[in-house]
Amino acid sequence: xxxxxxxxxxxKDGRSRPDGSCLPQPFTRLHNLDxxxxxxxxxxxxxxxxxxxxxxxxxxxxxHKVVCHHAGAVLARxxxxxxxxxxxxxxxxxxxxxxxxxxxxxxxxxVVWDNDDDLAALPKATRAQNGHSKxxxxxxxxxxxxxxxxxxxxxxxxxxxxxxxxxLGAPSVQVIENQVAGAEPIGSGSRDRSLVIGYxxxxxxxxxxxxxKFAKLLDRLLEEHPRVRFVSVGIDLxxxxxxxxxxxxxxxxxxATIVRGFDVGIAPLLETPFNRSRSDIKVKEYxxxxxxxxxxxIGPYRQLGxxxxxxxxxxxxxxxxxxxxVEEDALRDRxxxxxxxxxxxxxxxxxxxxWEAAVQLAVRTTRARAQAARV
Numbered sequence: 001x002x003x004x005x006x007x008x009x010x011x012k013d014g015r016s017r018p019d020g021s022c023l024p025q026p027f028t029r030l031h032n033l034d035x036x037x038x039x040x041x042x043x044x045x046x047x048x049x050x051x052x053x054x055x056x057x058x059x060x061x062x063x064h065k066v067v068c069h070h071a072g073a074v075l076a077r078x079x080x081x082x083x084x085x086x087x088x089x090x091x092x093x094x095x096x097x098x099x100x101x102x103x104x105x106x107x108x109x110x111v112v113w114d115n116d117d118d119l120a121a122l123p124k125a126t127r128a129q130n131g132h133s134k135x136x137x138x139x140x141x142x143x144x145x146x147x148x149x150x151x152x153x154x155x156x157x158x159x160x161x162x163x164x165x166x167x168l169g170a171p172s173v174q175v176i177e178n179q180v181a182g183a184e185p186i187g188s189g190s191r192d193r194s195l196v197i198g199y200x201x202x203x204x205x206x207x208x209x210x211x212x213k214f215a216k217l218l219d220r221l222l223e224e225h226p227r228v229r230f231v232s233v234g235i236d237l238x239x240x241x242x243x244x245x246x247x248x249x250x251x252x253x254x255x256a257t258i259v260r261g262f263d264v265g266i267a268p269l270l271e272t273p274f275n276r277s278r279s280d281i282k283v284k285e286y287x288x289x290x291x292x293x294x295x296x297x298i299g300p301y302r303q304l305g306x307x308x309x310x311x312x313x314x315x316x317x318x319x320x321x322x323x324x325x326v327e328e329d330a331l332r333d334r335x336x337x338x339x340x341x342x343x344x345x346x347x348x349x350x351x352x353x354x355w356e357a358a359v360q361l362a363v364r365t366t367r368a369r370a371q372a373a374r375v
Contacts, residue, residue, distance in 0.1 A: 033360045035064045040071040041090035046252045050178045050281055051114045051157065052090040058352040059359065074100050086152075086363055090114045093140040093147065101150045108370035110152040110362040116178070118161055118277035119144050123204040145169070152362040155355075157279035160299065164277075172365075176354050178281040183343035184260065184290035193227065195326060198262035198291070200233040200255065200282065208270045215239060217319050225326050233258055259289040264325055264332065267295035268318065275299050283310060287343035292335035294321055309339020 037059060041052035048071075060066045067084070071092045087104055089097060089111060104111045119141040127137050148154045148170035155174050156162050162173045201209070209215070215237045218230055222241040229243040233255065236246040247258060259265065265286030269275040280300035286293040293310035295301040305312060313321040325332045 033363065035059075035359050035363055036085045037064055037066045037088055037359065038084040038086070039066055039068045039088045039090075040074060040092060041068075041088075042071055043068075044252065046255075046281075047116055048090055049252060050279075051116050051155075052088065054179070054181060054348045055176075055351070055355045056088065058348045059355055062352060062356055064356075064359075071097070084109065086359055087111045088114070088359070089147075089151075091116075093119070093144045095143065098143055098147050098150070101147050105150055105152075108366055110359075110366035111150075112153045112155060112359055112362050113147050113151040114155045115144060115148070115161065115165075116157040116279060118164065118274050120164070121273040121277070123207060123272075123274055125206055126202075126204040148173070152366050153358060155358060157281075158277045158300065160277040174354075174358055176351050176358065178279045178284070179346050179348045179351050180281075180284050180288040180343065182347055183288040184340060194229050195225075195227050195263050196229050196231055196261055197221075197264045197266065197322065197326075198231045198233070198259065198286075199235075199266050200259065200285070201235050203235065204274070205269070206235050208268055208275070209235060209237065211270055212268050212315060212318065214268060214318070217322075218244070221319065221322055221326070225323075228326055231258070231262065256285070256289060259285055259291070262286060262289060262291040263336070264322075265289075265291045265293045266322075267293060267301065268313075269296040269298040269301070270315075271298055280304065283308070284343060284346050286310075287339035288346070290336065290340055292325065292332060292339045294318075294325065306335060306338065308342045309335050309337075311335070 037056065039052055039056045042048040043053055056066045056068065071090065074092060074096050075094060087100070087109060089101070091114065092100075101111050101113065120138065122137050124134075127134060132140075145165065145168045148165045148168075151170075151172075153172045153174060154165055154170050155176050156165070157176065157178045159175055162175050166173050218237065219239055219241065222228055222230060222239065222243055229245070230239065230241070231245050231247070233247045233250050236248065237244070250258060265283065267282045267286075269278070276299040278299050283293040283295055283301065283304065287309045294313050295304065295310060297312040297314065301312060304310065311321060311325075325335070
């Protein structure tokens, strides 16, 4: 299959493309077991990028051979078991994915299955967008538990998701955080006389913004601060100001270009089971693009703060927090510099060794079990 842009993994036909400067070179190898990996994921989603494309590219940079297929290929009739040392499957929860994992187990082919959402708590808007009823979504979740139990190893970005699957019987679960590909040089705030506050979010967060009354809050902010512009990606807040722009849906590969224009990135969340299981990648994206951030003290953001280039904001304090970073240039510039410093430590290079150790452990454990079964 054709290799998707930005991934250095080897395609099915053996061709490869370099990944440019997105992965620092060289990596230091910690182990001597080279692994041939078949990666199954959707390259067009943010989840697939952070949970599969980046880690697999990092593993290839460490000397492992990686062959990439779209996760949907498994749904095609006649899909053969891959001739690999290990299968890395992101998110697949259809019956065919479960069958693949079980067939791999029967043939002693280790499977690392990755999931980065609480599939039992998907917001109604997300289910509707996917054309799934609540019953169908719960079916995906139940099947995901079976896959986690059958896989050699489950990986996830969230301690909350890990807890859920461990309690439901997954024998081996590891948390490996989402990381960015690279980070902008340390900056110093606004790029011109205007100040851009930005937000990126998919349909599942529309309810967060509505209940937090963000449209009314931002209309007031734009009216009182002529210097401010607001940009949203994904969700249209319907603001009336000419200094508001909504990009609507943007292919993930184009997102970073827009976010680089932000001076302040915001990540408001309601306290919900789904939000508690999210990762902190949104504020890492802002920081990597050279922007400070403001976020709700929910789930992955609870442990973050000024040392990471941002501030936590309670539900009723958003207007005051935004006003403060608009009016206090020194505060904004200090947090921007800190965000850039933090982002430089949050690249895939930081977790490459953990991904490598995880896949090698899965291979060694599966081989040992198969050998013991033959004795």
